[in-house]
Amino acid sequence: MEALRDKLKWLMGIRVAVVTLTLGVLIYLQIGKSTQAIPAYYGLIVATYLLTILYGLLVNRIEWLVPFAYLQIGMDIVFETVLVAITGGVESPFSLLFILSITTASALLSRKGGLAVASIASIFYGAIVDLQYYRSTYQITLFDWLPRTELLVTEIFYNLSLNLLGFIMVGYLSGTLAEKLRSTGERLEEKDRDLTGLQEFHQFVLESIDSGLFTTDPEGRLTSFNRRAEEIMGYSQAEIRGRFWWEVFAWPAPTGQSGILPAGLSHRLEEVGRRKDGTRLILAMSLAPLQARGRSAGLVGVFQDITPLKKMEEVVRRKQWLATIGELSAGLAHEIRNPLAALSGAIQVMRKDLYTTDVNRPLLDLALRETERLNGIVSDFLQYARPRPLNLKQCDLNELVQDTIQLLGQTLEYAGQIRFVRRLALDSVVAMVDPDQMRQVCWNLGLNACQAMADGGTLTVATRRVAPRVGETEGESVEIVFEDTGPGIPEEHLHKIFYPFFTTKEGGTGLGLSLVHRIMDEHKGSVLVESVLGKGTCVKLTLPITGTVAQETR
Template sequence: MGEIRTRIQWLISLRVLVVTLLLGLSLTFQVTRGEQVETFYGLIVFTYAITIGYAVALRVTTTSEALVRLAWVQIGIDFLLETVLIARTGGIESPFLVLYVISVTLASLVPRRKVGLLTASSCVILLGLLTNLQLYGLTEAWGWLPRTRLSAPETLQTFGVHSLAFLVVGFLSGLLTEQLQRADSSLKEKEQGLSRLQVFHENIVRSISSGVFTADEEGRITSFNPAAQEATGHNFAQVQGRPWRDVFNWHPDRPLDVQDEGAAHLRFEVECTRADGSRLVLGMTLSPLQECGKTMGMVGVFKDLTQIRDLEEEMHRKEWLASLGEMSAGMAHEIRNPLGALAGAMQMLRKDLHADETSQRLMDIAIREATRLDTIITEFLQYARPPALNLAEHDLNKLLADTLDLVQHEARTRSNIRIETKSSREALVGQVDQDQLKQVFWNLAANAFDAMPTGGQLMIATGCRAIDVGGRKGDVIEISFQDTGDGISKKNLDNIFLPFFTTKKQGSGLGLAAVHRIVDLHGGWIKVESKEHEGSRFVVCLPRSGEVGVRLWHEGREPWKRS
């Protein structure tokens, strides 16, 4: 309907233009000759007046059938007005016979087949009527259509030539209009198909689980799909126009040249940061973006490998710790027995011997150190061979709140330590051993205090997020301890959970090792993010159902990944 309305608007506009040009110029010519011009005035005024009526009718018409009828009414009135003008200006000899040709051509704008021939036939009938009236002088007495000065053969010849011209123009106009309509329909179908194909491709890019981005020849990002935005935490507005190397923090030692970047399927792994500053490991593939055989830029496809890499490191660490624990537990047990006997013997000697003050002091030191060594071995045996878990359903928010009372008391004994908490509003219920989990919270808090000798802030937060493991979904509880302390150097980051590893002047190095072991027994894991002089963030991840977490972990399923 919109197309028909547009064509009628064109019909109205062209009518006004033709009347203004032809009748206006003719009126000027007639005035200079001093002839009567009432007909011209009347036709011009009537045409403008009825055009206003057409415009009003066009605005109120709402159906396609009514619009077509409106167009036919305009064409019919045009033919009548042209007939009056031709009759008033000489009939078969009138210079305005060309208006019939113009009307036949304009009538083809109406979307109906055979319109050109139909309107041309109407013109032939009207002109034939005028020719007969003029040839036989039937209206000569009225003064409107005087007898023609041409002879009968000349009149019939002129009529035949004009009629043939009308029919040819009508046939060609109708044929051309029909072909244009077909071409227009074909073009619209192709445009619709192209639009559907474009939408289909956009939906594919939006629905794909991998991150996808495109960049121009200068390496500046031109598109960023939703998966890429979710993985990096950046929306499209934040990365648009930025170099992709800066967004993904990929600056290799050997810069790639243009040919390298244009090579097909360039694969590599890059470590960068999300928008929130957390670690992000991506497996990326770069390919050239070509158009008509010419490289117009590049397209990058990447997958978030952060949790896979974290869990691979975790699994390697667990395997190493398992082997080390078995060996060390046996050695510790063998050492503990003779050490106990040695300590007992020294205590007996201290009571029986009447040595000088120096010997007594040395004996005290030997007994104290033997006792300390026995304590360390006892702690290590508890780490290597921990007691069975006493699992029960507990709200981790409540367990953390109970531990925070002790943590707050310890913080008051330190200098300038501030503790802030951000607990989840929902209950975080899981199958846990409350005593051992309280030990985890206490050790992580104490470790954070030790990392802030001059003061700082400890942020403790709890939350829950959904995960997907090999198509099996579940919820994971997260408890994070983030401090503003000295941080951990990169070379020590892989060793912090090893038994007896410590950078403190005092300490057994079993605190974080015990934390790691307890969390592992619960079927969970620990994530660590740290930079020197910028603080550290320890995140304890526990499944809401301990049974499901342990089963998925030990079945060797695909590592935990973000949903």
């Protein structure tokens, strides 16, 4: 109905323009001539303007638009009849105005409306011609207001028949055309809705998949980036449009300057990329040429962030390696410990037989000290390889951390050089842990951090609760963080720091972090190490707060 309302508004404007132009020209041509029709012309113009104003006031308020359209077109027929009557009747050139009204009715009211208006126009025009005929033939004074005609009767009826037939034919043909146009328009609208729905569905599919997806033009410039791609890379659609795709992923162009693969060739790769904020991530990507009607239209790529998966694989691989090393080395350590005990006993016996002034006594003292040190290393390794069962208790982790920091702060070697910062949770953080082993973990990490800051620095220790992520079934956990301002760990060493006997410190055994990893693994926790050269190292311990560990241990 709103479409009909808009068409009626157009009709009002066109009506004013046609009447003004037609009657204005007619008045101009009649100026200076003795005619009584000029006041009638002015009357038609004024009446048209007044009715148009009335129509304009009603068009936005009235609800019955179809009767309103018939009313307007009916008034147009009346005005056209008057104009035809005063401009020559059967000889009037303005009989063509009836055709305009008939065409308008067909456009607004379909073929039915066009034929109805054509019938009304035929009746009104036929009445004018009949009255003019009787006025000219029988000199009836009642119709003196009609102009005379000099046409013969046959000519009058010829013109009448021709116009009436034209009215009906125009009404039928224009109505048929209007219906076809309307039907075609409805089909086009339906197709447009289907196409829009298909496009929206296609867009929903692209936005819903859990993989990043992008497309490029033939030059390799990005044309689209789905929602998941934006989340992985940190760029918005507007920021990447028009850029080369390999620049966004911080890669070199894979094939020459265009970065477009040969037709029909797909490619899969795993590469290290960078997010917008510079964060390092590992991407698995599948690339394929984008074909449009047999011609290359660019490139389509699907990618995923597999950084967490790679970290998990590394953790599993490390655990398997550590377990294998532990099992193989435990027997060897026992075999070393037995002769080492015999060697230590023999040296002690020999030492008792020597005088305090004997020159060999210092050598035996040195051998005894090194034997004890070697025995300590073997004991530490056995503790790592075959740990004792956990003695789980409800412990406040804040107190464990506080005790460790207090011991380190009282150590003369670090008391004046290291600044200790505590950022402990305000509430007590209670978890099921083995207190002795957790003290060992905290001491090893704190000691490593202090030793790394030989020239002084800051050791920040924090505890905080961590809520479970959306979709995870695990409960709440707690993090213990040791962050130093030391020189950092080279990237090539990060994956080795938990290996037994791996150390970069002079005199170190390489078992401290291995023991930390084993204890955290026994507690069903995890260790995450992040380090930046020149800025320092951050070690995050994550422990479950619930009693899962205790239940599994029992």
